[in-house]
Amino acid sequence: MPETTTHSPEAATQAVDEEPAVPPVHERASAVARRVDELIRKHDPDLVALRRRIHSRPELGWSEHETTDLLMERLRAAGLEPRRLDPTGVIVDIGAEPRPAKPGRIALRADIDALPIPEETGLDFASQIPGRAHACGHDLHTAALFGATLALAELERAGDLPVGVRCIFQPAEEVQPGGAKTVIAQGGVAGVARIYALHCAPRVTLGTIGSRIGPITAxxxxxxxxxxxxxxxxxxxxxxxxxxxxxxxxxxxxxxxxxxxxxxxxxxxxxxxxxxxxxxxxxxxxxxxxxxxxxxxxxxxxxxxxxxxxxxxxxxxxxxxxxxxxxxxxxxPPVDNEESAVRCLDAAVKDQIGPGAVELTDQSLGGEDFAWYLREVPGAMVRLGTRTPGGPNHDLHRGDAVFDERAIGIGARVLARTALLTGEELSG
Known part of the structure; x- marks a missing residue:
């Protein structure tokens, strides 16, 4: 693996009003992709603010009470009806229940827990809790899924959501065997046809998605x-x-x-x-x-x-x-990406970001409890590039880990577009 280098926090936390490294929507994007971009773009500053609040108050697995409360509050304020999981975590459904003639829901998942390591980034919004840090990017995952949730809810209200969607804000990914099993036990994937997730990749450049059919983790x-x-x-x-x-x-x-x-x-x-x-x-x-x-x-x-x-x-x-x-x-077990799910997610990335935005990624020896969902329903997880173009490499699970915040909006757009494309595919 490349050597981890020193970093500048300012270079890795771009303000949302700066010129983005990758255009939010490319010139040949579909009308649907442009609409998704429009719906999410107006929330970009709020998504960054949400991420920074969660980042500054990191909570360990099964103890994410403040984060859960915050998500419940924000989702209700958006006119949704979230369900609190036991003991932590949130599920919110968008759209009508699946019917016999319709496919099951499309699930989108983010994890909300932090790590028991001290933060060493020097960021203005660094962890306020000694010995804890969001050093794996779960705060970005959460903000991106929240952005996708807002966009999909607006499409539903306009009558333009082709399939029901379930958004899962999962606790305890860092705690083996993982909070995914508890989500499943509480009905988290009941009625779900496919499930998707993104994971921050600080060695993949912003605007790029690392994708792979078959096992992607260990x-x-x-x-x-x-x-x-x-x-x-x-x-x-x-x-x-x-x-x-x-x-x-x-x-x-x-x-x-x-x-x-x-x-x-x-x-x-x-x-x-x-x-x-x-x-x-x-x-x-x-x-x-x-x-x-x-x-x-x-x-x-x-x-x-x-x-x-x-x-x-x-x-x-x-x-x-x-x-x-x-x-x-x-x-x-390994996260074993199902082929049709990967192809659908790749198509969403190419439509939303650009034809060259998908790259083949290696299988990692890292673990991810998203694997448990894939033993229940088909789906895929891909790597969301968070490395500032031209900037240094970083690594996960380090106190000095930093992520380019422009990846939040990209992740939100990709998740929302993937749900829409999958719904069209399964309904057709």
Whole structure:
């Protein structure tokens, strides 16, 4: 991946009244695309303001009460009837209920939670909550979906919405196995024919959408190994199991074993994020832990990993005379984009932004709980370019992550146009 560089907050948070890097609607756009652009353009300043308010008050998964209240208030003010999810999150339906002769609703989804990391951007609207930041762009997702919701509601009032739409403001995407499962359990995709989402991509240039048929993300699990023994004096290591030696062997040996026991095309990646044991130079600890993530591009291999990890880890730890317990938390499968949904979304991007606005994107080892929706209904997620043209690269899940705010309006237009095109396709 390209090296993350330093940044200027001013360069990455363009004011909405500046000349946009990409024209909002290109010269050969359809009449529908021009109307969508007109409906959303008038809301652009409010969408940026909404994003900045959410950004300054980041909330972690299952605790997004202030964000949920704000969305409920704004949606009601727009004449809509949102439904609050339990404990957080919002669903709002636009248009009549599907009938036998009509397709199901088209669902559009955004996530609303933040990350437990401190913000380091220096922006005027930076996080006011210590240790929390919207470093994954969920605040942009939320503002973009809100803009699409307003435009689609206006089309419905004018009698020009060809299909019912459901807008889902989902909690807890960053919490495995993800808030999507709770949304589904509360009827979030009941009566839905297709579902779409965008995800910020700070290495994709503004005005470009990264698209892919098939898997676009990876499966991801969390793995914690706990090693224990009697502990003792470092002068007599033979009298107790060696917790630190066992952890060290597991830290290097287990990824190596997985690399030889799985198909390399599945790209299994075990990476440790924390190792904890001991507090004194001359005392062998009685316990220690090793924690990390396992990521995998292939659904079938992912299903076999738990048994393989269990077998290999116990064999690696056994020579050190320690006890080993394994907490393997199954995460999420890959986001597997359905072909017709991708083609419809790509067509919407080309109509709304321009013929050259879609690029093929690589499959990522990152995880996304949007995958759970795609096990229920067909759909697609694509990457929304948020890198300022000519500006530096950034990365997600960093305290200094910044996103070009002009992507909000682009995302809103793409989501609204996708819903309309899909409705036309399924109704035809």
């Amino acid at each position: 499966a991801g699990d969390t793995l914690t190994l706990t090693v224990s023994a009697d502990g003792g004096h470092t002068s007599r290591p033979h009298h107790t199991g060696d917790v630190i030696a066992a952890l060290s062997h597991l830290a290097t040996g287990l990824p190596a074993v997985l690399g030889r026991r799985t198909d390399p095309r599945a790209a299994v990646s075990l990476t440790w994020g924390a190792i904890e044991a001991g507090s004194a130079a001359n005392a062998m600890p009685a316990s220690g832990t090793l924690t990390g993530t396992i990521r995998c591009l292939h659904t079938g291999v992912w299903a076999e990993l738990e048994q393989l990890v269990e077998h290999a880890a116990h064999h690696l730890a056994a020579p050190f005379g320690v006890e080993l317990s394994i907490d393997h938390v199954k995460g999420i």
